[in-house]
Each structure stands twice: as C-alpha cells, then as structure tokens.
Amino acid sequence: MGEGDDHSLKSKKIVFVTVGTTSFDSLVKAVDTREVRQALFEKGYTHLLIQMGRGSYVPNKYSGEPGNSLSVDYFTFSSSIAEFLKSASLVISHAGSGSIFETLRLQKPLIVVVNEDLMDNHQSELAEELADRKHLFCARPQMLYETISVMDLASLIVYQPGNATPVAKFIDKFIGFSNNE
Amino acid sequence: MESQDSHLFSEFGSLNVAILLIVGISTLITIRIFYVIYRSSKPLYSRHPGPLSTLIVLGSGGHTAEMLNLLAVMQMERFKPRYYIAAATDNMSLQKARVMEDSLLHKADVEVAGTSSFMQIYRSREVGQSYLTSVGTTIIALTHALWLMIKIRPQVILCNGPGTCVPLCVIAFCFKVLGIRWSSIFYVESIARVRKLSLSGLLLYKLRMVDQLFVQWPQLKSKYPRANYVGRLM
Numbered sequence: 009m010g011e012g013d014d015h016s017l018k019s020k021k022i023v024f025v026t027v028g029t030t031s032f033d034s035l036v037k038a039v040d041t042r043e044v045r046q047a048l049f050e051k052g053y054t055h056l057l058i059q060m061g062r063g064s065y066v067p068n069k070y071s072g073e074p075g076n077s078l079s080v081d082y083f084t085f086s087s088s089i090a091e092f093l094k095s096a097s098l099v100i101s102h103a104g105s106g107s108i109f110e111t112l113r114l115q116k117p118l119i120v121v122v123n124e125d126l127m128d129n130h131q132s133e134l135a136e137e138l139a140d141r142k143h144l145f146c147a148r149p150q151m152l153y154e155t156i157s158v159m160d161l162a163s164l165i166v167y168q169p170g171n172a173t174p175v176a177k178f179i180d181k182f183i184g185f186s187n188n189e
Numbered sequence: 190m191e192s193q194d195s196h197l198f199s200e201f202g203s204l205n206v207a208i209l210l211i212v213g214i215s216t217l218i219t220i221r222i223f224y225v226i227y228r229s230s231k232p233l234y235s236r237h238p239g240p241l242s243t244l245i246v247l248g249s250g251g252h253t254a255e256m257l258n259l260l261a262v263m264q265m266e267r268f269k270p271r272y273y274i275a276a277a278t279d280n281m282s283l284q285k286a287r288v289m290e291d292s293l294l295h296k297a298d299v300e301v302a303g304t305s306s307f308m309q310i311y312r313s314r315e316v317g318q319s320y321l322t323s324v325g326t327t328i329i330a331l332t333h334a335l336w337l338m339i340k341i342r343p344q345v346i347l348c349n350g351p352g353t354c355v356p357l358c359v360i361a362f363c364f365k366v367l368g369i370r371w372s373s374i375f376y377v378e379s380i381a382r383v384r385k386l387s388l389s390g391l392l393l394y395k396l397r398m399v400d401q402l403f404v405q406w407p408q409l410k411s412k413y414p415r416a417n418y419v420g421r422l423m
Binding site for chain 2: 104137171174181
C-alpha cells in the first residue's frame with residue numbers, strides 16, 4: 009500500500025469499517041457499492057479497510073490508483089482493532105457501545121450504522137442520542153451514501169469522556185466508607 | 190350429639206390453627222420483605238469495619254468495559270475479596286478482569302489487590318434456544334446460582350446489566366429477607382440504554398431488589414425517579 013513512500017503515507021486517508029464480533033452484511037454491502045466508494049473518494053479518502061466479521065458477504069478488493077480511485081481491502085477479525093482505529097481518518101462502525109466509545113475517545117469522525125435486522129434494537133438509542141449531541145453521525149445501511157455525501161465533519165463536537173468517580177463515591181458513601189478514610 | 194359437636198369443633202380448631210399459622214407466617218414474611226426494601230434504600234450506618242466481600246457480575250463486551258471503568262476508580266482495598274462471575278459461554282470478560290486484577294498486583298500493593306476469584310455461571314437461556322428446553326436449563330442455572338451464592342455470601346454486589354445478574358440479585362435479596370446475609374446491591378444500567386431500562390434493570394427496579402440503581406442518561410432518571418443519575422461511566 010505504498011508504506012515506503014513518504015509522500016503517499018502523508019496523503020493516505022483511511023476509512024475503517026468495523027462490524028464487531030458478529031456479522032453485519034448489509035453494512036459491508038452498503039460500503040461495497042460504487043456510489044459509496046465514489047462518495048468517499050470525492051471526500052478525499054484514499055483507502056477503505058473493512059473488518060467484516062463473521063459475515064457471508066465478501067466485498068470486492070481494489071488496488072486503487074493514487075489520485076484516481078479508492079483502494080479497498082478487508083479482513084475478518086483482529087485481536088485488537090485499536091491500531092486500525094488510530095490509523096483511520098474516518099470510522100464507519102456498527103452500533104455497539106464498545107467501538108462507539110473507543111472511536112470517540114480517539115476523537116475520530118464516526119458514522120454509526122444501525123443494524124435494523126437485530127431483534128431487540130435498543131442499540132439505535134445510543135447512536136441517535138450521541139448523534140443528537142453532534143458527537144457522531146447516525147445512519148441506516150441504505151442511507152449510508154446520503155450520509156457520507158452531506159456530512160460536515162466540522163459540525164462534530166468532541167465527546168468528553170464520562171467519569172465513573174461520582175458513582176464510586178456514591179457507593180462508598182452508601183456503604184458507610186468515608187471518602188477521606 | 191355432644192361428641193359429634195366436639196369432633197366437629199376440633200376439626201375446625203385444627204383447621205383454624207393451620208390457617209392462623211399460614212396467615213401469621215406470611216404476614217411476618219411480608220413485613221420482613223417491606224422492612225428489607227425500606228432498609229435497603231437507606232445508607233448503612235452500622236457497618237463492620239474492614240473490607241467487604243464483593244461480587245462483581247460481568248457481561249459481554251460493552252457491559253464489561255463499563256464495569257472495569259467503574260472498578261478502576263473504586264478504592265479496591267475496601268472491596269475484598271472480590272468474586273467475578275461471567276456467563277459460562279463468555280471467556281473474554283473474565284480474561285479482561287484477570288488482566289485488571291494482575292495490574293493491581295503489579296502495582297506491588299498487596300493490600301489493594303487482596304484475593305480475587307473468577308467463576309462462570311450457567312445461563313438460563315442461550316440466544317435461539319427453544320422455550321421448552323429452557324425450562325430445564327433455567328432450573329439448572331438457578332440451582333447453580335444458588336450454590337455459588339451460598340458459597341460466596343457477598344456483602345456487596347455490583348452488576349450492570351447482563352441477564353445473569355437477575356437470579357443472583359434475587360437470591361441475595363432472599364438471603365436478606367431470611368437473615369442469612371445482608372448485602373448492598375448496586376446496579377448500573379448500561380450506557381447503551383438511553384430511553385428505556387433493559388429488561389434486567391426494569392425487573393430489579395420494579396421488584397425493588399437492588400439498593401441503588403444508577404442510570405447514565407438524565408432522560409432515564411426522569412422516567413424512573415428512584416434511579417440515580419450521577420454521570421456517565423464511558
């Protein structure tokens with residue numbers, strides 16, 4: 009992927025797609041369409057890397073010509089997706105809270121795609137709430153192209169990570185531990 | 190005539206005694222249950238000095254991450270020994286808890302680390318399992334939960350959502366009613382729940398089986414007024 013070339017490394021802008029520990033074929037299918045690839049390329053991204061999990065839909069690979077089209081690659085699982093998140097300029101993720109907060113902590117632009125095939129779809133609650141607060145963009149698989157073409161990364165607000173200390177203090181106090189013991 | 194009367198009377202009498210006993214005992218248990226619920230909602234003021242044995246119920250991915258975030262800011266020397274429980278099908282969560290406990294040991298602070306144990310619990314129903322076979326597996330899971338709780342008898346229970354915590358909390362509540370062991374039960378609803386409590390959270394809230402229930406979004410606090418909102422864990 010031209011790692012040796014300093015110039016291409018600098019201009020490398022990676023979109024990382026992650027479906028988590030299960031499968032999310034409709035997301036992989038959505039990013040594997042010509043229009044989405046085109047939209048990402050027009051936004052200045054050069055590479056598309058897809059973590060496809062246990063899914064049965066295998067996306068197409070493209071080597072991509074610099075300045076001409078998007079390079080596309082995929083893999084199933086990795087022991088840690090942290091490195092991929094760090095190297096990405098844009099993350100497109102399933103709605104699991106784990107990868108949402110991991111991405112937000114790294115302050116990476118994030119599009120969360122809600123899986124409408126899930127039975128108990130409480131996952132959309134979190135993504136929609138965080139989208140209302142402008143920490144990320146929330147989309148459905150069939151709306152991904154539209155979301156990418158109209159998104160304005162400058163409108164995103166950095167997420168301030170939560171703090172568990174008040175809960176811990178509450179518990180201490182309730183049980184009868186004083187806080188400066 | 191007279192003997193028949195007395196026979197009739199004694200039959201009524203023993204029946205009456207039985208009814209009285211049943212009514213009496215159930216009244217006592219009801220009063221005890223209400224007392225336990227009332228007492229649980231109030232802070233402890235007479236506590237044995239020293240650390241408290243603590244049961245930590247872990248769930249899958251997101252749940253475990255939230256729990257570990259909470260444990261990271263707790264003063265662990267107050268909560269020991271620590272018992273971690275996760276579903277038998279979930280190896281990742283206990284692994285993550287082990288890593289966290291090892292990092293406590295590496296800080297060379299044996300006081301803080303204390304002893305920790307890791308256990309797995311059967312789930313009453315796996316995803317996709319039929320309802321018929323789940324009757325059997327539920328009985329096995331409950332018996333297993335009871336056995337673990339009798340062994341651990343924790344003084345503090347921390348849980349945050351996976352379904353496995355419900356039987357454990359119910360058993361802990363029964364222990365409180367029966368006077369076997371008083372425990373303080375804390376439930377932190379997952380950050381993924383913004384508008385509605387999870388089924389586990391709702392059950393424990395409605396049945397008033399947890400001492401304190403935390404939510405991570407103000408919307409939930411206004412919907413469930415007995416819950417606490419003091420910020421997010423993530």
